[in-house]
Amino acid sequence: MIDCCIFDLDGVVVDTARYHYLAWAALARELGFEFTPVQGEATKGVSRMASLEIVLRAGGLEGRFSAAERERLAAEKNARYLRFVSQMTPAEVLPGVAAFLHDVRSRGVRTVLGSASKNAGTILDRCGLRPLFDAVVDGNEVSRAKPDPEVFLKGAAAVDAAPSVCVVFEDAAAGIEAASRAGMRSVGVGGGASLSAATMRLETFAGFTFEQLAMKIDRD
Ligand code: G16
Numbered sequence: 639m640i641d642c643c644i645f646d647l648d649g650v651v652v653d654t655a656r657y658h659y660l661a662w663a664a665l666a667r668e669l670g671f672e673f674t675p676v677q678g679e680a681t682k683g684v685s686r687m688a689s690l691e692i693v694l695r696a697g698g699l700e701g702r703f704s705a706a707e708r709e710r711l712a713a714e715k716n717a718r719y720l721r722f723v724s725q726m727t728p729a730e731v732l733p734g735v736a737a738f739l740h741d742v743r744s745r746g747v748r749t750v751l752g753s754a755s756k757n758a759g760t761i762l763d764r765c766g767l768r769p770l771f772d773a774v775v776d777g778n779e780v781s782r783a784k785p786d787p788e789v790f791l792k793g794a795a796a797v798d799a800a801p802s803v804c805v806v807f808e809d810a811a812a813g814i815e816a817a818s819r820a821g822m823r824s825v826g827v828g829g830g831a832s833l834s835a836a837t838m839r840l841e842t843f844a845g846f847t848f849e850q851l852a853m854k855i856d857r858d
């Protein structure tokens with residue numbers, strides 16, 4: 639049985655990874671080095687401060703900045719990122735996602751957002767998605783990053799659903815592990831090679847229905 643669908647944000651609902659990357663790359667350039675798209679992959683699904691550490695390490699600058707300076711660098715990156723986010727429109731919602739959310743809700747199944755981002759609320763508002771979620775748990779409410787299950791457990795609790803009836807949609811291996819540690823089934827979204835631990839894989843939401851999900855997930 640499926641009573642609740644929990645969605646990661648970046649890489650599942652919208653593609654904000656390129657904005658995160660552009661903002662980190664601009665910061666790196668200011669610090670005097672290039673941060674490549676391949677290096678940027680490692681920041682996906684990772685919290686802002688942990689991402690900063692990845693960027694600094696790529697430039698050989700780890701351990702160079704005090705905690706206060708790191709906060710300032712992260713704030714600078716975030717200001718740049720928000721400049722991109724503030725221009726987002728509903729057209730940036732990934733194909734099929736809005737239709738799938740409507741389909742899930744029409745079955746009386748709850749929808750929850752579970753994201754590491756502190757900007758999740760702004761992105762949902764810009765993309766017109768807020769009304770399609772019963773609850774939002776994001777980086778402002780969570781202290782332990784994925785693969786810790788905290789974000790998904792809080793999401794399930796927010797709609798009073800037991801983990802066993804929740805399905806998590808994730809594009810990052812750490813998120814699939816978090817779902818499994820929460821006692822939830824998972825759907826690995828996108829082509830990422832590291833999602834083999836997911837209960838099932840989904841290339842795109844385009845054309846995907848709740849009935850197809852239930853058939854695949856509840857069969858096992
Ligand atoms: C997202 C992104 C990460 C980002 C993190 C924190 O996670 O994938 O790249 O570092 O949020 O974002 P912010 O700096 O906006 O708080 P998720 O969980 O939505 O995939």
Ligand code: MG
Nearest residue numbers: 646648649683
């Ligand atoms: Mg993600």
